[in-house]
Amino acid sequence: MRLVRLLEEVPESDRAMLGNMHDLRLRLEPGNVLLLRKGGEFAAVLPIEEMSGGKDSLRYFFYVEHPAFLWVFPGQRDKGLATVADGGSLLFNTFELKWRSVSGGLGWIYFPDDEANRNVRFSVVSGHTVDEADPKDTKYWIELGSSEASGF
Numbered sequence: 001m002r003l004v005r006l007l008e009e010v011p012e013s014d015r016a017m018l019g020n021m022h023d024l025r026l027r028l029e030p031g032n033v034l035l036l037r038k039g040g041e042f043a044a045v046l047p048i049e050e051m052s053g054g055k056d057s058l059r060y061f062f063y064v065e066h067p068a069f070l071w072v073f074p075g076q077r078d079k080g081l082a083t084v085a086d087g088g089s090l091l092f093n094t095f096e097l098k099w100r101s102v103s104g105g106l107g108w109i110y111f112p113d114d115e116a117n118r119n120v121r122f123s124v125v126s127g128h129t130v131d132e133a134d135p136k137d138t139k140y141w142i143e144l145g146s147s148e149a150s151g152f
Contacts, residue, residue: 003124003140006032010110017087018098020113022144026122028058028106033127035138036095038120040067040075043095044133047106048081057085058107063130064093079130095120111144118145 006027015021026034028047036043042065051057060082066075084090090097090109096117098110111117121141127133 003142006124007142008108014100014108014110018100018110018112021098022111022113022117024111024142026109026124027102028109030106031126031128032124033130033133034109035123035125035133036120037122037141038094041065041094043092044130045090045097045109046127046130046133050101050106051083052101055085057083057088058099058101059083060090061130062090062092063133064095066093113145120144 006029007024008027010021010023010025014025028034030047032047034045036045044063046061048059048061051059061079062082063077063079065077068075078093082090084099086099086101088099090099094116096112098112099107100110101107111120111122121143123138123141125133125138
């Protein structure tokens with residue numbers, strides 16, 4: 001799966017509604033798991049279904065692995081099922097994302113441009129559960145708000 005085909009520039013209309021966002025948004029597709037990394041913390045998000053009705057919303061699984069304690073003991077692990085409304089925030093531990101619905105799909109993920117998302121890396125892997133998502137499964141990461149110069 002090619003990460004590049006899931007990325008698109010944030011339209012001005014969405015930026016006006018959601019506030020200060022990074023320039024990229026990510027299209028969610030069935031069978032893809034969104035991976036997030038920041039420091040020693042790791043998270044995975046698996047979209048399940050978009051629900052329509054009175055208010056469009058997305059149901060998703062999430063998995064968070066907290067940083068190791070004293071570099072020896074594995075960090076605490078949390079997982080759960082949650083729902084987010086159109087234009088709402090997906091919040092788990094120190095990660096914050098925004099979600100917008102789209103007709104005929106699972107919607108878009110937006111990354112707020114704030115201190116909480118500084119140096120967050122994200123990628124996408126194929127998978128059907130968040131437990132199986134492993135950051136070692138991908139070599140391609142996109143870093144948000146990098147403080148270092150870009151290039152090779």
